[in-house]
Amino acid sequence: MRVAISRAGAVTAHGAGVPALEKALRDAQTAVRPLTRFDPTGLCSTLAAESPVVTTGSRPDGLLSLAADEALAGLDLKPDARRGLMIGTTKGRLADVLERRTDDPFAGLCAEFARRVGARGPVRTLGAACASSSAALGEAFDALQLGQCDEVIVAGVEALHRFVYSGFHALKALSPEPARPFDAQRKGLSMGEAAVVLLLESEERARAHGRKVLAYLDGYGLAMDAHDQTAPHPKGAGLQSACRQAMARAGWEPKTVGRYHAHGTATPHNDRMESAACEALFGPRGVPLTAAKGSVGHTLGAAGALDALICGLALRRRELWAVTNLVEVDPALTVAPVRERQRHEPPTALVATAGFGGVNTSLALSAGDAP
Protein backbone atom coordinates (compact mmCIF):
# COMPACT_ATOMS: atom_id res chain seq x y z
CA MET A 1 0.00 0.00 0.00
CA ARG A 2 1.32 3.43 -0.90
CA VAL A 3 0.76 6.07 1.78
CA ALA A 4 -0.42 9.44 0.50
CA ILE A 5 -0.55 12.84 2.14
CA SER A 6 -3.82 14.12 0.73
CA ARG A 7 -4.78 17.18 2.78
CA ALA A 8 -2.73 19.84 4.57
CA GLY A 9 -3.18 22.88 6.74
CA ALA A 10 -0.61 25.12 8.36
CA VAL A 11 -0.24 28.13 10.61
CA THR A 12 3.27 29.53 10.64
CA ALA A 13 5.11 32.79 11.07
CA HIS A 14 4.08 33.52 7.48
CA GLY A 15 0.47 33.54 8.61
CA ALA A 16 -2.45 31.17 8.31
CA GLY A 17 -2.68 28.86 5.34
CA VAL A 18 -0.54 26.68 3.12
CA PRO A 19 -0.59 29.17 0.18
CA ALA A 20 1.09 31.89 2.29
CA LEU A 21 3.71 29.41 3.45
CA GLU A 22 4.37 28.16 -0.07
CA LYS A 23 4.74 31.64 -1.51
CA ALA A 24 7.19 32.68 1.20
CA LEU A 25 9.34 29.57 0.79
CA ARG A 26 9.37 29.79 -3.00
CA ASP A 27 10.60 33.38 -2.68
CA ALA A 28 13.03 32.55 0.15
CA GLN A 29 11.47 35.11 2.49
CA THR A 30 12.23 35.06 6.17
CA ALA A 31 9.61 35.46 8.89
CA VAL A 32 12.17 35.87 11.66
CA ARG A 33 11.35 39.22 13.24
CA PRO A 34 11.53 41.04 16.60
CA LEU A 35 9.60 39.21 19.30
CA THR A 36 6.33 40.65 20.54
CA ARG A 37 4.95 37.78 22.65
CA PHE A 38 7.27 38.39 25.60
CA ASP A 39 10.14 40.62 26.63
CA PRO A 40 13.50 39.08 25.63
CA THR A 41 15.60 41.57 27.55
CA GLY A 42 18.82 39.99 28.74
CA LEU A 43 18.59 37.07 26.35
CA CYS A 44 21.05 36.53 23.52
CA SER A 45 18.43 37.06 20.81
CA THR A 46 15.41 39.29 20.44
CA LEU A 47 14.07 37.53 17.33
CA ALA A 48 11.70 34.70 16.54
CA ALA A 49 9.47 33.40 13.78
CA GLU A 50 6.30 34.33 15.63
CA SER A 51 2.97 33.65 13.99
CA PRO A 52 0.89 36.79 13.43
CA VAL A 53 -2.39 34.94 13.91
CA VAL A 54 -4.38 35.85 16.99
CA THR A 55 -5.66 33.05 19.19
CA THR A 56 -7.63 33.01 22.40
CA GLY A 57 -7.08 30.64 25.30
CA SER A 58 -4.36 28.02 25.00
CA ARG A 59 -1.98 29.03 22.22
CA PRO A 60 -1.13 25.51 20.96
CA ASP A 61 -4.83 24.60 20.88
CA GLY A 62 -5.60 27.76 18.93
CA LEU A 63 -2.84 27.20 16.36
CA LEU A 64 -3.86 23.57 15.95
CA SER A 65 -7.49 24.50 15.47
CA LEU A 66 -6.70 26.96 12.69
CA ALA A 67 -4.48 24.48 10.86
CA ALA A 68 -7.23 21.85 11.15
CA ASP A 69 -9.80 24.28 9.73
CA GLU A 70 -7.75 24.41 6.55
CA ALA A 71 -6.66 20.78 6.33
CA LEU A 72 -9.97 19.14 7.12
CA ALA A 73 -12.45 21.56 5.55
CA GLY A 74 -15.34 19.74 3.94
CA LEU A 75 -14.45 16.30 5.30
CA ASP A 76 -16.99 14.13 7.09
CA LEU A 77 -15.60 14.05 10.62
CA LYS A 78 -18.23 12.00 12.40
CA PRO A 79 -16.60 9.76 15.03
CA ASP A 80 -14.86 6.87 13.34
CA ALA A 81 -12.88 4.02 14.93
CA ARG A 82 -10.88 3.69 11.69
CA ARG A 83 -9.55 7.26 11.96
CA GLY A 84 -6.34 7.74 13.95
CA LEU A 85 -4.66 10.82 15.35
CA MET A 86 -0.94 11.26 16.01
CA ILE A 87 0.30 14.55 17.45
CA GLY A 88 3.95 15.52 17.70
CA THR A 89 4.93 18.24 20.16
CA THR A 90 7.66 18.79 22.71
CA LYS A 91 5.86 20.93 25.28
CA GLY A 92 2.14 20.81 24.48
CA ARG A 93 0.16 22.81 27.05
CA LEU A 94 3.28 23.78 28.98
CA ALA A 95 1.54 26.77 30.57
CA ASP A 96 -0.96 24.44 32.28
CA VAL A 97 1.87 22.47 33.90
CA LEU A 98 3.67 25.58 35.11
CA GLU A 99 0.44 26.94 36.54
CA ARG A 100 -0.21 23.55 38.19
CA ARG A 101 -3.48 22.90 36.40
CA THR A 102 -2.16 19.47 35.36
CA ASP A 103 0.93 17.25 35.46
CA ASP A 104 0.26 16.10 31.90
CA PRO A 105 0.73 18.71 29.15
CA PHE A 106 -0.31 16.37 26.32
CA ALA A 107 -3.33 14.19 27.04
CA GLY A 108 -5.91 16.98 27.24
CA LEU A 109 -4.66 18.72 24.10
CA CYS A 110 -4.74 15.49 22.13
CA ALA A 111 -8.07 14.24 23.53
CA GLU A 112 -9.88 17.49 22.79
CA PHE A 113 -8.50 17.56 19.26
CA ALA A 114 -9.43 13.89 18.80
CA ARG A 115 -13.03 14.66 19.72
CA ARG A 116 -13.09 17.58 17.33
CA VAL A 117 -11.83 15.52 14.39
CA GLY A 118 -13.75 12.36 15.27
CA ALA A 119 -10.64 10.23 15.75
CA ARG A 120 -11.56 7.08 17.67
CA GLY A 121 -8.88 4.77 16.39
CA PRO A 122 -5.24 4.90 17.52
CA VAL A 123 -4.76 8.26 19.25
CA ARG A 124 -1.59 9.38 20.93
CA THR A 125 0.96 12.15 21.41
CA LEU A 126 4.50 11.36 20.36
CA GLY A 127 7.62 12.78 21.90
CA ALA A 128 10.92 12.57 20.10
CA ALA A 129 12.24 16.05 20.92
CA CYS A 130 12.59 18.13 17.72
CA ALA A 131 11.76 15.01 15.70
CA SER A 132 8.36 14.60 17.41
CA SER A 133 6.07 15.29 14.47
CA SER A 134 8.31 13.32 12.09
CA ALA A 135 7.89 10.47 14.54
CA ALA A 136 4.12 11.11 14.43
CA LEU A 137 4.26 10.73 10.64
CA GLY A 138 6.18 7.50 11.13
CA GLU A 139 3.61 6.20 13.62
CA ALA A 140 0.85 7.05 11.15
CA PHE A 141 2.77 5.25 8.39
CA ASP A 142 2.99 2.16 10.61
CA ALA A 143 -0.67 2.33 11.66
CA LEU A 144 -1.78 2.44 8.01
CA GLN A 145 0.63 -0.29 6.92
CA LEU A 146 -0.48 -2.51 9.82
CA GLY A 147 -4.13 -1.99 8.85
CA GLN A 148 -5.03 -0.42 12.18
CA CYS A 149 -6.91 2.42 10.51
CA ASP A 150 -8.01 3.80 7.14
CA GLU A 151 -6.83 7.36 7.66
CA VAL A 152 -4.62 9.13 10.17
CA ILE A 153 -4.60 12.81 10.99
CA VAL A 154 -1.06 13.85 11.84
CA ALA A 155 -0.39 17.11 13.62
CA GLY A 156 2.70 18.95 14.75
CA VAL A 157 2.29 21.89 17.07
CA GLU A 158 4.50 24.15 19.11
CA ALA A 159 3.80 27.58 20.55
CA LEU A 160 6.49 30.09 21.45
CA HIS A 161 6.99 30.27 25.21
CA ARG A 162 9.45 32.29 27.22
CA PHE A 163 10.37 29.17 29.25
CA VAL A 164 11.66 27.35 26.16
CA TYR A 165 13.23 30.48 24.68
CA SER A 166 15.17 30.99 27.93
CA GLY A 167 16.29 27.37 27.83
CA PHE A 168 17.77 27.73 24.35
CA HIS A 169 19.38 30.96 25.52
CA ALA A 170 20.95 28.99 28.37
CA LEU A 171 22.28 26.49 25.85
CA LYS A 172 23.79 29.39 23.86
CA ALA A 173 21.96 28.10 20.81
CA LEU A 174 20.05 31.25 19.78
CA SER A 175 21.27 33.45 16.95
CA PRO A 176 21.10 37.23 17.39
CA GLU A 177 20.26 37.49 13.67
CA PRO A 178 17.88 35.41 11.52
CA ALA A 179 19.20 31.87 11.27
CA ARG A 180 21.46 31.12 8.29
CA PRO A 181 21.60 27.35 7.83
CA PHE A 182 24.88 26.05 6.34
CA ASP A 183 26.29 29.58 6.05
CA ALA A 184 29.91 30.29 6.95
CA GLN A 185 28.70 32.99 9.36
CA ARG A 186 25.88 31.04 11.00
CA LYS A 187 25.43 31.86 14.67
CA GLY A 188 22.70 29.53 15.83
CA LEU A 189 18.98 28.99 15.51
CA SER A 190 15.91 31.21 15.39
CA MET A 191 12.97 29.88 17.32
CA GLY A 192 9.55 29.67 15.73
CA GLU A 193 6.02 28.49 16.30
CA ALA A 194 3.68 26.57 14.05
CA ALA A 195 0.89 24.08 13.73
CA VAL A 196 0.65 21.67 10.82
CA VAL A 197 -2.17 19.21 10.17
CA LEU A 198 -1.85 16.51 7.49
CA LEU A 199 -4.20 13.74 6.39
CA LEU A 200 -2.57 10.39 5.57
CA GLU A 201 -4.34 7.54 3.83
CA SER A 202 -3.73 5.02 1.08
CA GLU A 203 -3.37 6.38 -2.43
CA GLU A 204 -6.36 4.28 -3.50
CA ARG A 205 -8.56 5.75 -0.80
CA ALA A 206 -7.51 9.30 -1.63
CA ARG A 207 -8.32 8.71 -5.32
CA ALA A 208 -11.64 7.10 -4.43
CA HIS A 209 -12.60 10.22 -2.49
CA GLY A 210 -11.47 12.48 -5.31
CA ARG A 211 -8.59 13.96 -3.33
CA LYS A 212 -5.35 15.08 -4.95
CA VAL A 213 -2.14 13.65 -3.55
CA LEU A 214 0.24 16.29 -2.21
CA ALA A 215 3.10 13.84 -1.62
CA TYR A 216 3.73 10.17 -0.95
CA LEU A 217 5.34 8.97 2.25
CA ASP A 218 7.28 5.99 0.93
CA GLY A 219 9.48 5.21 3.89
CA TYR A 220 10.45 6.18 7.37
CA GLY A 221 13.40 5.66 9.69
CA LEU A 222 14.03 6.35 13.37
CA ALA A 223 17.33 5.76 15.17
CA MET A 224 19.34 6.98 18.11
CA ASP A 225 22.88 8.29 18.38
CA ALA A 226 23.38 6.94 21.93
CA HIS A 227 26.00 9.68 22.19
CA ASP A 228 24.93 12.82 24.08
CA GLN A 229 21.82 14.63 25.31
CA THR A 230 22.45 17.83 23.32
CA ALA A 231 25.36 17.34 20.94
CA PRO A 232 24.70 15.19 17.88
CA HIS A 233 27.04 12.37 17.00
CA PRO A 234 29.85 14.10 15.04
CA LYS A 235 29.38 11.83 12.01
CA GLY A 236 25.60 11.71 12.34
CA ALA A 237 25.60 7.99 13.04
CA GLY A 238 21.96 7.91 14.13
CA LEU A 239 20.84 10.14 11.27
CA GLN A 240 22.64 7.94 8.74
CA SER A 241 20.92 4.91 10.22
CA ALA A 242 17.52 6.62 10.07
CA CYS A 243 18.09 7.65 6.43
CA ARG A 244 19.12 4.11 5.48
CA GLN A 245 16.02 2.69 7.18
CA ALA A 246 13.80 5.16 5.30
CA MET A 247 15.42 4.27 1.97
CA ALA A 248 15.18 0.55 2.67
CA ARG A 249 11.48 0.77 3.50
CA ALA A 250 10.90 2.83 0.35
CA GLY A 251 12.91 0.40 -1.76
CA TRP A 252 15.30 3.19 -2.68
CA GLU A 253 19.04 3.35 -3.18
CA PRO A 254 21.04 6.52 -2.53
CA LYS A 255 20.93 7.34 -6.24
CA THR A 256 17.10 7.36 -6.07
CA VAL A 257 17.20 10.37 -3.74
CA GLY A 258 16.75 13.63 -5.61
CA ARG A 259 17.36 15.96 -2.69
CA TYR A 260 18.13 16.02 1.01
CA HIS A 261 15.85 18.32 3.00
CA ALA A 262 17.92 19.12 6.06
CA HIS A 263 17.00 19.64 9.68
CA GLY A 264 19.26 22.68 9.20
CA THR A 265 19.02 24.46 12.52
CA ALA A 266 22.05 26.66 11.72
CA THR A 267 23.90 25.68 14.87
CA PRO A 268 27.55 24.85 14.19
CA HIS A 269 27.15 21.30 15.58
CA ASN A 270 24.00 20.39 13.67
CA ASP A 271 25.05 21.62 10.24
CA ARG A 272 28.47 19.97 10.57
CA MET A 273 26.81 16.70 11.60
CA GLU A 274 24.38 16.78 8.68
CA SER A 275 27.21 17.50 6.27
CA ALA A 276 29.09 14.45 7.54
CA ALA A 277 25.97 12.28 7.33
CA CYS A 278 25.20 13.47 3.78
CA GLU A 279 28.75 12.81 2.65
CA ALA A 280 28.57 9.27 4.03
CA LEU A 281 25.23 8.65 2.31
CA PHE A 282 25.66 10.42 -1.02
CA GLY A 283 29.31 11.45 -1.32
CA PRO A 284 30.60 15.05 -1.21
CA ARG A 285 27.95 17.45 -2.55
CA GLY A 286 26.15 14.38 -3.84
CA VAL A 287 22.59 15.73 -3.80
CA PRO A 288 21.08 19.22 -3.58
CA LEU A 289 20.34 20.30 -0.03
CA THR A 290 17.31 22.36 0.99
CA ALA A 291 16.46 23.76 4.43
CA ALA A 292 13.57 25.89 5.70
CA LYS A 293 14.45 27.14 9.18
CA GLY A 294 15.91 30.42 7.97
CA SER A 295 12.38 31.17 6.76
CA VAL A 296 10.05 29.63 9.38
CA GLY A 297 12.37 29.32 12.38
CA HIS A 298 12.89 26.18 14.42
CA THR A 299 9.43 25.06 15.47
CA LEU A 300 10.71 22.18 17.64
CA GLY A 301 8.02 19.50 17.87
CA ALA A 302 6.21 20.86 14.81
CA ALA A 303 9.38 21.00 12.71
CA GLY A 304 9.25 17.52 11.21
CA ALA A 305 5.70 17.82 9.88
CA LEU A 306 6.37 21.37 8.72
CA ASP A 307 9.52 20.30 6.85
CA ALA A 308 7.63 17.39 5.30
CA LEU A 309 4.91 19.79 4.12
CA ILE A 310 7.38 22.33 2.73
CA CYS A 311 9.40 19.64 0.97
CA GLY A 312 6.22 18.07 -0.42
CA LEU A 313 5.06 21.43 -1.80
CA ALA A 314 8.39 21.91 -3.59
CA LEU A 315 8.45 18.32 -4.87
CA ARG A 316 5.04 18.54 -6.50
CA ARG A 317 6.22 21.60 -8.45
CA ARG A 318 9.42 19.74 -9.42
CA GLU A 319 11.33 22.67 -7.91
CA LEU A 320 14.20 23.22 -5.53
CA TRP A 321 13.78 26.25 -3.27
CA ALA A 322 16.70 28.31 -2.07
CA VAL A 323 17.96 28.10 1.51
CA THR A 324 16.70 31.35 3.05
CA ASN A 325 19.36 33.73 4.44
CA LEU A 326 22.25 31.74 2.96
CA VAL A 327 25.01 34.10 1.80
CA GLU A 328 28.21 32.05 1.70
CA VAL A 329 28.29 28.30 2.17
CA ASP A 330 30.59 27.21 4.99
CA PRO A 331 33.65 25.92 3.11
CA ALA A 332 34.23 23.31 5.82
CA LEU A 333 30.99 21.59 4.83
CA THR A 334 30.66 19.15 1.93
CA VAL A 335 26.99 19.76 1.17
CA ALA A 336 25.39 21.54 -1.77
CA PRO A 337 22.79 23.97 -0.42
CA VAL A 338 20.43 25.34 -3.06
CA ARG A 339 21.13 29.02 -3.84
CA GLU A 340 18.20 29.85 -6.11
CA ARG A 341 14.88 28.39 -7.14
CA GLN A 342 15.18 25.94 -10.01
CA ARG A 343 13.47 23.04 -11.74
CA HIS A 344 14.70 19.66 -10.61
CA GLU A 345 14.22 15.93 -11.15
CA PRO A 346 13.79 13.36 -9.75
CA PRO A 347 11.11 14.57 -7.34
CA THR A 348 12.16 12.41 -4.41
CA ALA A 349 13.59 13.48 -1.07
CA LEU A 350 14.81 12.43 2.29
CA VAL A 351 13.52 14.79 5.00
CA ALA A 352 15.74 14.70 8.08
CA THR A 353 15.17 15.76 11.66
CA ALA A 354 17.39 15.39 14.71
CA GLY A 355 16.56 16.08 18.32
CA PHE A 356 17.94 16.26 21.82
CA GLY A 357 18.58 12.92 23.40
CA GLY A 358 20.14 11.81 20.11
CA VAL A 359 16.86 11.03 18.31
CA ASN A 360 16.95 11.08 14.51
CA THR A 361 14.23 10.55 11.93
CA SER A 362 14.12 10.41 8.17
CA LEU A 363 11.11 10.49 5.83
CA ALA A 364 11.26 9.27 2.22
CA LEU A 365 8.95 11.57 0.26
CA SER A 366 7.92 11.51 -3.41
CA ALA A 367 6.03 14.11 -5.38
CA GLY A 368 2.27 13.94 -5.58
CA ASP A 369 0.00 15.58 -8.14
CA ALA A 370 0.97 18.90 -9.68
CA PRO A 371 -0.85 21.85 -8.03
Next chain:
Amino acid sequence: MSAGITGFVSWASGGIAVNAPARGAAKGRLGEWAEAPPLSKIHPRARRPHPTSRQLVQLANALLGERRIEGLGLVLGTAAGCAQPDREFQAELDAKGWPLGGPSLFVYTLPTAAAGELSIAIGATGPLLTVNAGTASGLLAVARGLEWVATGRCPAALVCSAEQGVENEQVAMFLIEREAGRGATGNSGFADPPSAAAGDALELTRALAAAAPSRLISIDPLGYWAALELEAAR
Protein backbone atom coordinates in the same frame (compact mmCIF):
# COMPACT_ATOMS: atom_id res chain seq x y z
CA MET B 1 7.47 -13.30 13.73
CA SER B 2 6.35 -13.45 17.35
CA ALA B 3 7.54 -11.29 20.19
CA GLY B 4 7.33 -11.73 23.90
CA ILE B 5 8.26 -10.19 27.20
CA THR B 6 11.42 -11.80 28.51
CA GLY B 7 12.07 -9.76 31.60
CA PHE B 8 10.70 -6.99 33.74
CA VAL B 9 11.55 -4.72 36.60
CA SER B 10 9.10 -2.55 38.48
CA TRP B 11 9.15 0.03 41.21
CA ALA B 12 6.15 1.01 43.26
CA SER B 13 5.55 1.97 46.83
CA GLY B 14 5.63 -1.74 47.69
CA GLY B 15 9.21 -2.11 46.54
CA ILE B 16 11.27 -3.17 43.55
CA ALA B 17 10.62 -6.38 41.64
CA VAL B 18 13.00 -7.94 39.13
CA ASN B 19 11.52 -10.85 37.14
CA ALA B 20 9.54 -11.96 40.18
CA PRO B 21 6.77 -10.65 42.41
CA ALA B 22 7.81 -7.88 44.77
CA ARG B 23 9.00 -9.09 48.08
CA GLY B 24 8.89 -7.23 51.36
CA ALA B 25 7.83 -3.66 51.66
CA ALA B 26 10.57 -1.26 50.67
CA LYS B 27 9.84 2.19 51.98
CA GLY B 28 10.29 5.65 50.63
CA ARG B 29 10.36 7.08 47.14
CA LEU B 30 12.32 5.95 44.13
CA GLY B 31 14.72 8.84 44.60
CA GLU B 32 15.59 7.44 48.02
CA TRP B 33 16.47 3.96 46.70
CA ALA B 34 19.39 3.25 49.03
CA GLU B 35 20.49 0.09 47.21
CA ALA B 36 20.59 1.74 43.77
CA PRO B 37 23.87 1.08 41.99
CA PRO B 38 26.15 4.14 41.75
CA LEU B 39 25.68 5.94 38.44
CA SER B 40 29.43 6.08 37.83
CA LYS B 41 29.50 2.27 37.67
CA ILE B 42 26.62 1.78 35.26
CA HIS B 43 26.63 4.94 33.12
CA PRO B 44 30.20 6.05 32.43
CA ARG B 45 29.07 8.82 30.05
CA ALA B 46 26.71 10.40 32.59
CA ARG B 47 27.15 14.08 33.26
CA ARG B 48 24.47 15.44 35.54
CA PRO B 49 21.25 13.62 34.65
CA HIS B 50 18.06 14.70 36.33
CA PRO B 51 16.92 12.18 38.99
CA THR B 52 13.96 11.07 36.83
CA SER B 53 16.45 10.00 34.14
CA ARG B 54 19.03 8.60 36.55
CA GLN B 55 16.46 6.32 38.16
CA LEU B 56 15.43 4.81 34.83
CA VAL B 57 19.09 4.04 34.13
CA GLN B 58 19.42 2.36 37.51
CA LEU B 59 16.29 0.26 36.98
CA ALA B 60 17.47 -0.73 33.48
CA ASN B 61 20.72 -1.85 35.04
CA ALA B 62 18.76 -4.00 37.48
CA LEU B 63 17.05 -5.65 34.52
CA LEU B 64 19.87 -5.89 31.97
CA GLY B 65 23.01 -6.01 34.08
CA GLU B 66 25.91 -5.84 31.61
CA ARG B 67 23.91 -7.26 28.71
CA ARG B 68 23.88 -5.04 25.62
CA ILE B 69 21.64 -5.58 22.57
CA GLU B 70 22.60 -4.23 19.14
CA GLY B 71 19.87 -1.99 17.71
CA LEU B 72 17.80 -2.03 20.91
CA GLY B 73 14.66 0.14 20.68
CA LEU B 74 13.24 2.22 23.53
CA VAL B 75 9.65 3.24 24.19
CA LEU B 76 8.73 5.34 27.19
CA GLY B 77 5.08 5.71 28.13
CA THR B 78 4.44 8.57 30.50
CA ALA B 79 1.79 11.14 31.33
CA ALA B 80 3.71 13.36 33.73
CA GLY B 81 7.21 12.54 32.53
CA CYS B 82 8.63 16.04 32.49
CA ALA B 83 6.40 17.86 34.98
CA GLN B 84 8.99 17.79 37.74
CA PRO B 85 11.92 19.11 35.64
CA ASP B 86 9.56 21.72 34.12
CA ARG B 87 8.67 23.11 37.52
CA GLU B 88 12.26 22.98 38.75
CA PHE B 89 13.48 24.92 35.71
CA GLN B 90 10.68 27.47 36.08
CA ALA B 91 11.59 27.89 39.77
CA GLU B 92 15.21 28.48 38.72
CA LEU B 93 14.14 31.13 36.21
CA ASP B 94 11.96 32.79 38.84
CA ALA B 95 14.75 32.77 41.40
CA LYS B 96 17.72 33.78 39.25
CA GLY B 97 16.08 35.68 36.41
CA TRP B 98 15.03 34.64 32.91
CA PRO B 99 18.51 34.83 31.38
CA LEU B 100 20.07 32.63 34.07
CA GLY B 101 18.46 29.23 33.77
CA GLY B 102 20.75 26.22 33.91
CA PRO B 103 21.32 24.51 30.55
CA SER B 104 21.75 21.05 32.03
CA LEU B 105 18.40 21.22 33.82
CA PHE B 106 16.62 22.62 30.74
CA VAL B 107 17.63 19.57 28.70
CA TYR B 108 15.64 17.34 31.05
CA THR B 109 12.44 19.33 30.55
CA LEU B 110 11.87 17.33 27.36
CA PRO B 111 9.72 14.23 27.82
CA THR B 112 12.21 12.32 25.68
CA ALA B 113 15.17 13.17 27.88
CA ALA B 114 14.83 10.16 30.20
CA ALA B 115 14.64 7.72 27.30
CA GLY B 116 17.55 9.55 25.65
CA GLU B 117 19.61 9.16 28.81
CA LEU B 118 18.82 5.44 28.81
CA SER B 119 19.96 5.13 25.21
CA ILE B 120 23.27 6.82 26.02
CA ALA B 121 23.79 4.71 29.15
CA ILE B 122 23.13 1.34 27.54
CA GLY B 123 24.21 2.12 23.96
CA ALA B 124 20.74 1.63 22.46
CA THR B 125 20.86 2.67 18.79
CA GLY B 126 17.45 1.48 17.59
CA PRO B 127 14.26 3.58 17.43
CA LEU B 128 13.14 5.71 20.37
CA LEU B 129 9.76 7.18 21.19
CA THR B 130 7.96 8.71 24.13
CA VAL B 131 4.23 8.04 23.90
CA ASN B 132 1.40 9.72 25.76
CA ALA B 133 -2.17 8.53 25.93
CA GLY B 134 -3.07 9.81 29.36
CA THR B 135 -3.08 7.09 31.97
CA ALA B 136 -3.15 4.46 29.20
CA SER B 137 0.38 5.58 28.20
CA GLY B 138 2.19 2.68 29.85
CA LEU B 139 0.15 -0.06 28.28
CA LEU B 140 0.30 1.69 24.92
CA ALA B 141 4.10 1.78 25.18
CA VAL B 142 4.16 -1.98 25.71
CA ALA B 143 1.87 -2.45 22.70
CA ARG B 144 4.16 -0.36 20.48
CA GLY B 145 7.27 -2.17 21.71
CA LEU B 146 5.66 -5.51 20.85
CA GLU B 147 4.70 -4.24 17.39
CA TRP B 148 8.21 -2.91 16.73
CA VAL B 149 9.79 -6.23 17.55
CA ALA B 150 7.12 -8.33 15.84
CA THR B 151 7.43 -6.31 12.62
CA GLY B 152 11.22 -6.34 12.63
CA ARG B 153 11.79 -2.66 13.37
CA CYS B 154 14.30 -3.71 16.02
CA PRO B 155 15.49 -7.03 17.43
CA ALA B 156 14.45 -6.11 20.96
CA ALA B 157 12.86 -3.21 22.77
CA LEU B 158 13.07 -1.90 26.29
CA VAL B 159 9.69 -0.49 27.23
CA CYS B 160 9.21 1.76 30.22
CA SER B 161 6.09 3.04 31.89
CA ALA B 162 7.19 5.73 34.27
CA GLU B 163 5.55 8.31 36.49
CA GLN B 164 8.24 9.81 38.67
CA GLY B 165 8.45 12.81 40.90
CA VAL B 166 4.67 12.81 41.35
CA GLU B 167 2.60 11.70 44.29
CA ASN B 168 2.18 8.07 43.30
CA GLU B 169 5.49 7.05 41.72
CA GLN B 170 5.36 3.95 39.55
CA VAL B 171 7.87 2.58 37.10
CA ALA B 172 7.59 -0.64 35.14
CA MET B 173 10.15 -1.71 32.55
CA PHE B 174 9.88 -4.64 30.15
CA LEU B 175 12.35 -6.29 27.83
CA ILE B 176 10.66 -7.50 24.65
CA GLU B 177 12.46 -9.89 22.31
CA ARG B 178 11.75 -11.89 19.19
CA GLU B 179 10.40 -15.40 19.30
CA ALA B 180 10.49 -15.50 23.03
CA GLY B 181 7.24 -17.34 23.36
CA ARG B 182 3.66 -16.76 22.39
CA GLY B 183 4.01 -13.30 23.78
CA ALA B 184 1.32 -10.67 23.68
CA THR B 185 -0.61 -8.58 21.23
CA GLY B 186 -1.52 -5.00 21.76
CA ASN B 187 -3.93 -2.40 20.57
CA SER B 188 -4.73 1.13 21.49
CA GLY B 189 -7.22 3.81 20.68
CA PHE B 190 -9.36 6.60 21.90
CA ALA B 191 -12.87 5.49 22.75
CA ASP B 192 -15.33 2.63 22.52
CA PRO B 193 -13.14 0.19 24.45
CA PRO B 194 -14.03 -3.46 24.13
CA SER B 195 -14.89 -3.64 27.82
CA ALA B 196 -14.38 -1.60 30.94
CA ALA B 197 -11.67 -2.63 33.35
CA ALA B 198 -8.83 -0.81 35.01
CA GLY B 199 -5.30 -1.80 34.25
CA ASP B 200 -1.87 -0.36 33.75
CA ALA B 201 1.69 -1.44 33.28
CA LEU B 202 2.02 -2.38 36.91
CA GLU B 203 -0.91 -4.74 36.51
CA LEU B 204 0.94 -6.21 33.57
CA THR B 205 3.94 -6.78 35.80
CA ARG B 206 1.75 -8.60 38.26
CA ALA B 207 0.18 -10.69 35.52
CA LEU B 208 3.61 -11.63 34.21
CA ALA B 209 4.79 -12.46 37.68
CA ALA B 210 1.84 -14.79 38.01
CA ALA B 211 2.55 -16.14 34.47
CA ALA B 212 -1.15 -16.29 33.80
CA PRO B 213 -3.00 -15.56 30.56
CA SER B 214 -4.58 -12.14 30.84
CA ARG B 215 -6.39 -9.45 29.06
CA LEU B 216 -5.30 -6.06 30.32
CA ILE B 217 -7.18 -2.92 29.49
CA SER B 218 -6.30 0.55 30.64
CA ILE B 219 -8.86 3.31 30.31
CA ASP B 220 -8.29 6.99 30.86
CA PRO B 221 -10.98 9.46 31.94
CA LEU B 222 -10.24 11.48 28.79
CA GLY B 223 -11.22 8.51 26.66
CA TYR B 224 -7.91 6.88 25.83
CA TRP B 225 -7.69 3.14 26.08
CA ALA B 226 -5.06 0.52 25.49
CA ALA B 227 -5.48 -3.22 25.59
CA LEU B 228 -3.13 -6.17 25.63
CA GLU B 229 -3.85 -9.85 25.19
CA LEU B 230 -1.23 -11.79 27.12
CA GLU B 231 -0.45 -15.46 26.93
CA ALA B 232 1.98 -17.30 29.16
CA ALA B 233 5.12 -18.51 27.38
CA ARG B 234 5.28 -22.23 26.72
